[in-house]
Amino acid sequence: MKYSEIYKYNIAHNLCPFCWLPESFIIEKTEYFFVTHARAPYTDDHLLIIPNRHVVLWNSLTHEEIKNLMDLVTKWTAVLHKKHTDIALLLRDWFIWGSWGKSVDHMHFHLIPDIEVWSIKWCWPSREYLSEKILLKKIDDIKKLEKKRTKSTAKK
Numbered sequence: 197m198k199y200s201e202i203y204k205y206n207i208a209h210n211l212c213p214f215c216w217l218p219e220s221f222i223i224e225k226t227e228y229f230f231v232t233h234a235r236a237p238y239t240d241d242h243l244l245i246i247p248n249r250h251v252v253l254w255n256s257l258t259h260e261e262i263k264n265l266m267d268l269v270t271k272w273t274a275v276l277h278k279k280h281t282d283i284a285l286l287l288r289d290w291f292i293w294g295s296w297g298k299s300v301d302h303m304h305f306h307l308i309p310d311i312e313v314w315s316i317k318w319c320w321p322s323r324e325y326l327s328e329k330i331l332l333k334k335i336d337d338i339k340k341l342e343k344k345r346t347k348s349t350a351k352k
C-alpha cells in the first residue's frame with residue numbers, strides 16, 4: 197500500500213496518526229516523548245521521536261521536553277550506529293500545508309540512517325506504507341539492536 201493513500205485518508209478524516217498510535221508500535225515511551233519505527237520509512241531503521249502531546253511547533257516545547265528529546269536523540273543515534281554510519285536528524289515543524297511534504301501536523305523528529313538529506317523529496321512519493329506485520333518485525337529488530345547496544349555499553 198502506498199503512503200500517499202493513507203495520507204489522503206487521514207486528511208479527509210482529520211485523523212492524527214500519532215495521537216492514536218497503538219501501544220505495540222511504541223519502542224520507548226518517556227514522560228514527554230515516544231519513539232517508534234516510521235510506518236512509511238525513507239530508509240531501513242528509520243525512527244521517529246514524537247511528543248506525547250499534540251503540538252505542531254518546536255517553540256511549543258518546554259525546556260524540560262527539549263532536554264528529554266536530546267537524551268532520546270543521543271540514545272537512539274547510538275543504537276542506530278550499531279548498524280549504520282550516517283544518521284540524519286530531521287525536525288518536522290509547522291503545519292502540513294507548508295512548503296513540502298509534511299504529512300502529519302503533530303510535530304515529530306526523524307532519525308534517518310544512511311540518507312542524503314536532499315534526496316528525501318525524491319523518495320517521498322513512492323514510500324511504501326508497511327503492513328502491521330512488517331512494522332512489528334522492524335520494531336522487534338530495533339529493540340534487539342538496542343539490547344546489543346546496552347550490552348556493549350555495560351562492558352565499558
Ligand SMILES: [Zn+2]
Binds near residue numbers: 213
Ligand atoms: Zn497528534
